[in-house]
């Protein structure tokens with residue numbers, strides 16, 4: 664019988680209920696063994712819904728010897744606390760995006776994982792979707808020539824101010840919540856880290872939460888990425904990549920339902936093509952990818968901990984750029 668990663672759940676969130684727990688439940692590499700919540704009723708309800716015998720507090724999950732790994736989907740501002748506690752309890756950690764609120768926080772999380780010989784992955788499910796593999800394949804096969812620019816857009820309708828995303832103490836704001844996606848996507852497309860970042864974050868007057876973000880990342884060698892992200896906008900979730908010989912655009916780049924095909928538009932001298940990418944459940948692919956790496960069955964396409972640190976460094980540069988109104992070199996982030 665295939666060995667499975669036994670997951671404990673830290674936080675009965677909406678994303679856990681709607682996407683991640685169903686993905687764990689149906690995975691051949693993972694299973695849910697304990698569900699933790701701040702309230703007993705919610706833990707019990709989730710346990711019943713996902714056919715799990717054990718439930719309790721977050722601490723109960725961490726002290727359970729049957730738990731190999733935890734899935735953390737608390738608000739961003741609480742990720743570090745529970746990721747470090749989980750690593751110290753000997754558990755591997757799959758932590759929702761954004762995993763951290765600062766580069767220092769990311770360093771602490773990775774250090775705790777290294778010290779405890781556990782693994783830590785930032786839960787960017789989108790990167791497991793086959794559409795990005797197809798984009799990378801086209802780039803590798805020179806369909807775009809030499810890459811010049813990445814442009815990402817991610818935005819959705821206004822959300823209520825009672826949401827965790829409007830709470831400063833809980834790590835709210837559009838940078839941590841959604842700008843992280845095109846930042847991560849551009850790092851994947853260029854296959855390297857930017858040398859510097861310029862970012863403007865527009866704040867809501869009432870909460871001081873960043874609601875709109877414009878970011879420019881200089882990848883060096885005449886290569887740039889930009890992204891526009893915000894709340895209170897007509898829905899957009901896409902990126903385009905432009906090179907010396909071609910242009911492509913990927914629809915629903917960051918959040919695509921499991922039954923929807925992604926549409927990739929490719930224009931170059933040889934073709935003007937619309938490529939439909941088969942529907943796929945990126946949450947399931949993420950759970951399988953994480954579990955297979957931890958089980959030693961398969962190596963993921965990226966190093967979990969290095970990637971989390973590199974992403975956090977760019978995020979920190981974006982915060983500092985907006986705060987100090989200047990271009991921030993990545994080398995300034997220590």
Ligand SMILES: NC(=O)c1ccc[n+]([C@@H]2O[C@H](COP(=O)([O-])OP(=O)(O)OC[C@H]3O[C@@H](n4cnc5c(N)ncnc54)[C@H](OP(=O)(O)O)[C@@H]3O)[C@@H](O)[C@H]2O)c1
Nearest residue numbers: 674675676677678700701705736737738739759760761827
């Ligand atoms: N990958 C994706 O597509 C995706 C999509 C949405 C969100 N996310 C990420 O997932 C996480 C949760 O987002 P969500 O929208 O699902 O949030 P949510 O429904 O508000 O859930 C957050 C959960 O965190 C726990 N929590 C612990 N301390 C809390 C506090 N002080 N205030 C509020 N909740 C607290 C609660 O669980 P208990 O009451 O059970 O303790 C709560 O249900 C965030 O990190 C977010 O960035 C990822």
